[in-house]
Amino acid sequence: MNPLSVRVRDLHVEYEVFTERRAGLRQRMVTGKGSGRRVVHALKGVSFDVRKGDAVGVIGSNGSGKSTALLALAGLLPPTSGEILVAAEPKLLGVGAALIGGATGLRNIRLGCLALGMTSEELDDRIEEIVAFTELGEAIERPLKTYSSGMRARLHFAISTAVQPEILLIDEALAVGDRAFRQKSRERIENMLANAGTLMLVSHSMEEITRLCNRGIWIEKGVLRADGPVKDVIAEYTAASNATP
Amino acid sequence: MEHEADTDDSASALRPLVTDVSARQYIRSVWARRDFAFALPFEELRTSHLDTFLGNIWHLGNPMFTAGVYYMIFGVFLGANKGIDNYIVWLIIGVFSYQLTSATILGGASSIASRQGLMRSFRFPRAIVPISSTIGKLLSYGFQLGVIAVAAFASGVAPSRRWLLLPAVLLVHTAFNLGGAFIAARLNDGFRDVQQLIPFVLRLAQYMSGVMFSIDRILGRKGWVDTLVLMNPMVSIIDFYRWMILGTPVRPGPAVLSVFLAGAVLVFGFRFFVAAEHRYGKP
Known part of the structure; x- marks a missing residue:
C-alpha cells in the first residue's frame, strides 16, 4: 500500500449565519440572543484516509458539505473539532x-x-x-x-x-472549461498522480469522476455515506438519488 | 467506520494541517511572503481610482482639500495660526501625518472583511492582509511627503540635515499605525460595529493631537490631564515631523515615551491579531 497523504478524523465544521436582520440591542437584552442567528453544522464527524497516488472523487447533492470539506482540507476554513493530518500543503482550486x-x-x-x-x-x-x-x-x-x-x-x-502540488483539491473548477482545456488539465493531473501526488475532486459529472478517479467518497448532509472503489460508490449514490427524487 | 490503517507506519510522516506556531516562525512566514504583501497594494493602487475622472490625482487631492478646509476654519476664522510661524506648512504636516494614521487604522479594520475572497482562495499568514493595507496607505503618503517638501521650499524653508532622520520618524509612525491596524482588524472581525465607531474615536483623538492648533491650547488645566494628553504618541510623532522640517521644538520626555509606546502598540497589536489567526475567513 502507498504511504498516507491525508488523514481526516472526526471532522466537524460549524459556522454561524444570520438568516435575518440581526437582533436589535433591546431584543438581545430581553431574550439574551439574536433572532436570525443559526448554526450551520456543515460537517458532522467525517473520517477518511487518502494515500499517495490516490484520486478521490467526492460526490453528494448540493449543500451536502463537499465544498466545506475541501475548504477545511485546504486550511482555508477552520474546523470546529477533529483532526486533519497531511503529508504536504494541499492546494485548492475552486x-x-x-x-x-x-x-x-x-x-x-x-x-x-x-x-x-x-x-x-x-x-x-x-x-x-x-x-x-x-x-x-x-x-x-x-x-x-x-x-x-x-x-x-x-x-x-x-x-x-x-x-x-503534492495534494491538489479541485472544486468543480474543471467543468467550466472547454474540451481543449479539460484535456490539458487532465494530462497535468495524471502526471501529478504518477509522481505520487494526490487528487480530491468535487464534481457533479460522474463521467469526469470515473475518468479521473480510482476511489469515491459520498458525503450527504455532512456525514460520510460511502467510501470505496469509484464505480461502487457512484452506483450507490445514483441508486439512492433515483429512489428519492 | 473502521480504520485498519490506524497502525499504518506512514501515518507518522503526516503533520497536522493547522499548527500553533511561535511568534518567530510566524514572522518568518510573513517575511517569506513579503513580495506578495507589496504586490497587493501596488495592484490595488493601480486599479482603485481608474474609474474616477481625475484618477490617481485624488490620492493627493483628498488630503489637500482637507487641509484647505482646516486652514479656512482654524487659520482664518478661529485664529489658531497666531504664534505659529509658517502655519500652512505646519498645518499640512499635521493633517497629512494624522490622516496616514487614521487611514491606516480604518483600512486595517475593513481589511479582513474586504479580503474575504482572497482568504478563501489562498492560504497565507493572515497578518499579510493588514500589513499590505498599511503598505498601501504608506504609498500614497509618499506623494504627500513630496507635497510637504514642495510647500516647505516654496515658503522659504531651507533644506536641513534633520531631513535625513525621516526614515527613523517614519519607522516609529508606521510601528504605531500598523499596531493600530492589527488591533482594529481583529476587533472589527469580532464585532462588525467597530468599523462604525472608529471614525469618532479617530476624530476625537485628532483634536487631542495638535493637528490643526497647537497642543499648548489644551494644556495647563490639571497636571495629570496634561500628562495624559502628552502621552498620546501622535502628539510627539507630529512634533517629530515639524521639528525635522520647520525646526520647532520637541518635548524630550514625551518624545522618548512615544518611541516606546509605538513599539509596544505594534508588539501588542501583532500578538492580539495573531491569537485569532484561525478565525479569520469564516463565513
Whole structure:
C-alpha cells in the first residue's frame, strides 16, 4: 500500500449565519440572543484516509458539505473539532477564486503565485510558461473582471499547478472549461498522480469522476455515506438519488 | 467506520494541517511572503481610482482639500495660526501625518472583511492582509511627503540635515499605525460595529493631537490631564515631523515615551491579531 497523504478524523465544521436582520440591542437584552442567528453544522464527524497516488472523487447533492470539506482540507476554513493530518500543503482550486478584478489576467497570475509563496525571482523565471499554459492569448492583458468562468478556470488552474502540488483539491473548477482545456488539465493531473501526488475532486459529472478517479467518497448532509472503489460508490449514490427524487 | 490503517507506519510522516506556531516562525512566514504583501497594494493602487475622472490625482487631492478646509476654519476664522510661524506648512504636516494614521487604522479594520475572497482562495499568514493595507496607505503618503517638501521650499524653508532622520520618524509612525491596524482588524472581525465607531474615536483623538492648533491650547488645566494628553504618541510623532522640517521644538520626555509606546502598540497589536489567526475567513 502507498504511504498516507491525508488523514481526516472526526471532522466537524460549524459556522454561524444570520438568516435575518440581526437582533436589535433591546431584543438581545430581553431574550439574551439574536433572532436570525443559526448554526450551520456543515460537517458532522467525517473520517477518511487518502494515500499517495490516490484520486478521490467526492460526490453528494448540493449543500451536502463537499465544498466545506475541501475548504477545511485546504486550511482555508477552520474546523470546529477533529483532526486533519497531511503529508504536504494541499492546494485548492475552486471556481470562486477571487483576486483583483480590476487588474489584468497577467497581474493576477503574478499575485496568485506570490500568494502561494513563490518568490519574485522564481516567478520571473516561470511566468512565461504559466501564461502559455493558460492559452488566453491577448486576453491576458485584459482585466480579470471581463473574463468568462472558463477563462478564470484556465487562469486559476495555471496558478495552482505552476508548482506541482503534492495534494491538489479541485472544486468543480474543471467543468467550466472547454474540451481543449479539460484535456490539458487532465494530462497535468495524471502526471501529478504518477509522481505520487494526490487528487480530491468535487464534481457533479460522474463521467469526469470515473475518468479521473480510482476511489469515491459520498458525503450527504455532512456525514460520510460511502467510501470505496469509484464505480461502487457512484452506483450507490445514483441508486439512492433515483429512489428519492 | 473502521480504520485498519490506524497502525499504518506512514501515518507518522503526516503533520497536522493547522499548527500553533511561535511568534518567530510566524514572522518568518510573513517575511517569506513579503513580495506578495507589496504586490497587493501596488495592484490595488493601480486599479482603485481608474474609474474616477481625475484618477490617481485624488490620492493627493483628498488630503489637500482637507487641509484647505482646516486652514479656512482654524487659520482664518478661529485664529489658531497666531504664534505659529509658517502655519500652512505646519498645518499640512499635521493633517497629512494624522490622516496616514487614521487611514491606516480604518483600512486595517475593513481589511479582513474586504479580503474575504482572497482568504478563501489562498492560504497565507493572515497578518499579510493588514500589513499590505498599511503598505498601501504608506504609498500614497509618499506623494504627500513630496507635497510637504514642495510647500516647505516654496515658503522659504531651507533644506536641513534633520531631513535625513525621516526614515527613523517614519519607522516609529508606521510601528504605531500598523499596531493600530492589527488591533482594529481583529476587533472589527469580532464585532462588525467597530468599523462604525472608529471614525469618532479617530476624530476625537485628532483634536487631542495638535493637528490643526497647537497642543499648548489644551494644556495647563490639571497636571495629570496634561500628562495624559502628552502621552498620546501622535502628539510627539507630529512634533517629530515639524521639528525635522520647520525646526520647532520637541518635548524630550514625551518624545522618548512615544518611541516606546509605538513599539509596544505594534508588539501588542501583532500578538492580539495573531491569537485569532484561525478565525479569520469564516463565513
